[in-house]
Amino acid sequence: MTEMFYDDDADLSIIQGRKVAIVGYGSQGHAHALNLRDSGVEVVIALKEGSKSIAKAEEAGFKALTVADAAEWADVIMILAPDQYQRSIYNDSIKDKLTPGKALAFAHGFNIRFGYIEAPEGVDVILIAPKAPGHTVRREFEAGRGIPDIIAVEQDATGAAWDLAKSYAKAIGGTRAGVIKTTFTEETETDLFGEQSVLCGGVSQLVQYGFETLTEAGYQPQIAYFEVLHELKLIVDLMWEGGIAKQRWSVSDTAEYGDYVSGPRVITPAVKENMQAVLADIQSGAFAKRFIDDQDNGGAEFKALRAKAEQHPIEAVGRELRSLFAWQQTDVDYVEGSAAR
Numbered sequence: 001m002t003e004m005f006y007d008d009d010a011d012l013s014i015i016q017g018r019k020v021a022i023v024g025y026g027s028q029g030h031a032h033a034l035n036l037r038d039s040g041v042e043v044v045i046a047l048k049e050g051s052k053s054i055a056k057a058e059e060a061g062f063k064a065l066t067v068a069d070a071a072e073w074a075d076v077i078m079i080l081a082p083d084q085y086q087r088s089i090y091n092d093s094i095k096d097k098l099t100p101g102k103a104l105a106f107a108h109g110f111n112i113r114f115g116y117i118e119a120p121e122g123v124d125v126i127l128i129a130p131k132a133p134g135h136t137v138r139r140e141f142e143a144g145r146g147i148p149d150i151i152a153v154e155q156d157a158t159g160a161a162w163d164l165a166k167s168y169a170k171a172i173g174g175t176r177a178g179v180i181k182t183t184f185t186e187e188t189e190t191d192l193f194g195e196q197s198v199l200c201g202g203v204s205q206l207v208q209y210g211f212e213t214l215t216e217a218g219y220q221p222q223i224a225y226f227e228v229l230h231e232l233k234l235i236v237d238l239m240w241e242g243g244i245a246k247q248r249w250s251v252s253d254t255a256e257y258g259d260y261v262s263g264p265r266v267i268t269p270a271v272k273e274n275m276q277a278v279l280a281d282i283q284s285g286a287f288a289k290r291f292i293d294d295q296d297n298g299g300a301e302f303k304a305l306r307a308k309a310e311q312h313p314i315e316a317v318g319r320e321l322r323s324l325f326a327w328q329q330t331d332v333d334y335v336e337g338s339a340a341r
Contacts, residue, residue: 002180002181003180003181004178004179004180004181005151005166005169005175005178005179005181006175006176006178006179007170007175007176009166009175009179010163010166010167010169010170010175010179011163011166011167011170012039012040012167012170012171013167014160014163014164014167015036015039015041015076015164015167015168015170015171016039016040016041016167016171018041018042018074018075018076018103018164019042019044019073019074019075019076020036020041020042020043020044020074020075020076020077020078021043021044021045021046021065021070021071021073021074021076021077021078022036022043022044022045022046022078022080023046023047023067023070023077023078023079023080023081023089023094024046024047024053024079024080024081025045025047025051025053025056025057025064026053026080026134027133027134027135028080028107028130028133028134028137029045029053029080029134030056030057030060030134030138031130031134031135031137031138031141031172032078032080032107032134032137032172033045033057033060033062034060034138034141035137035138035141035171035172035173036168036171036172037061037062038141039170039171039172040171041171043062044062044063044064044065044070044073044074045057045062045063045064045065045070046064046065046066046067046069046070046071046074046077046093047064047065047066047067048066048067048089049066066093067089067092067093067094068092068093068094068097071093071094071097071098072097074102075101075102075103076102076103076105076164076168077094077097077098077102077103077104077105078105078106078107078128078168079094079104079105079106080107083108083110083111083291084291084292084295086110086111086116086117087111087116087117087292090111090117095120098119098120098123099122099123100121100122100123100157101122101123101157101158102123102124103123103124103125103126103158103161103164104117104119104123104124104125104126105125105126105127105128105165105168106125106126106127106128106129106184107127107128107129107130108127108129108187108188108191109127109152109154109184109185109187109188109191110188110192110288112125112127112154112184112188113184113185113188113189113288114188114285114288114289114292115285116288116292119154119155121157122157123155123157124153124155124156124157124158124160124161124164125153125154125155125161125184126151126152126153126154126161126164126165126168127150127151127152127153127154127165127182127184127187128149128151128165128168128169128172128174129149129150129151129187130147130148130149130172130174131147131148131149131150132147137172137173140173140177141172141173144176145173145176145177146172146173146174146175146176146177147173147174147177148174148177148178148179148180149169149172149174149175149177149179149180150179150180150181150182150187151165151166151169151174151179151180151181151182152165152181152182152183152184152186152187153165154183154184166179189279189282189283192282192287193275193278193279193282196278196282196287197274197275197278197279203232204309206266207228207229207232207314208312208314210224210227210228211224211225211228211229211313211314211317214227214228215313221313221314221317222317222321224317225314225317225318225321226321229314229318235247235251238250238251
């Protein structure tokens with residue numbers, strides 16, 4: 001049964017009594033740091049020498065230290081750098097600073113789940129993951145609200161790791177909305193699966209195939225763009241507000257009927273079988289190994305795939321079309337939130 005925590009379930013004084021180092025000052029890093037400070041927590045920002053983020057952190061009133069110095073100073077070290085960099089940051093600057101009683105924290109369990117980081121005995125290993133980009137986490141906190149979080153404990157060396165995780169979640173606003181208890185394994189595997197099969201990989205490929213089908217049949221690319229990409233946000237917003245049922249209730253009867261009779265023709269049982277294969281690669285560590293091996297090779301495959309995707313005709317059509325209209329897409333969460341971790 002799902003276990004959830006709210007404000008009354010968490011003791012804010014626990015994290016207020018700790019010294020916290022935030023490693024990284026991107027979308028999530030700035031949000032965690034500012035929310036923690038506003039909740040009465042002592043925070044420093046840990047960055048590599050020469051980082052462009054040092055000026056941003058200092059402008060916001062934070063003290064910026066090297067990662068090694070911050071890790072030595074802190075009781076709780078929250079690593080919010082991108083997954084592929086966490087291993088080297090940890091080995092080079094954090095590992096030797098982890099004395100018994102400290103806590104190592106993450107917002108995504110990738111490196112712990114797949115063994116790229118192994119914490120020493122005597123150190124708590126916890127996860128606090130807001131389910132939104134950092135800019136939204138900050139905005140909702142300032143508005144007196146919060147973003148749902150998920151929390152986990154991989155290593156409870158002190159016997160108080162769960163209380164610490166809940167306290168941290170409260171300090172960044174998570175318990176205002178609700179916090180779900182999970183595990184590092186569940187968070188990591190479901191997060192990767194959602195990204196690859198639905199939210200990023202699945203949706204992107206579906207949109208591109210839809211665009212190709214219409215344009216190859218002779219329809220205007222601009223009309224195809226509107227029908228398969230632009231209107232997607234309207235549908236997703238309805239799902240976000242009230243599930244698939246609200247989306248179906250809100251659209252026309254024609255659209256709803258087409259949903260029922262044509263959706264299964266496009267997304268066939270074979271798609272589910274492919275999803276199961278994707279999940280198997282995630283669970284086995286095959287995807288993680290492929291990603292990290294490629295990153296260690298300078299990201300050659302990643303960069304080639306990115307360059308190829310950028311050449312898809314829908315990108316050029318979209319850029320041209322968006323420039324012609326008076327409406328502007330300015331939501332900072334969609335523009336800047338891509339570096340959420």
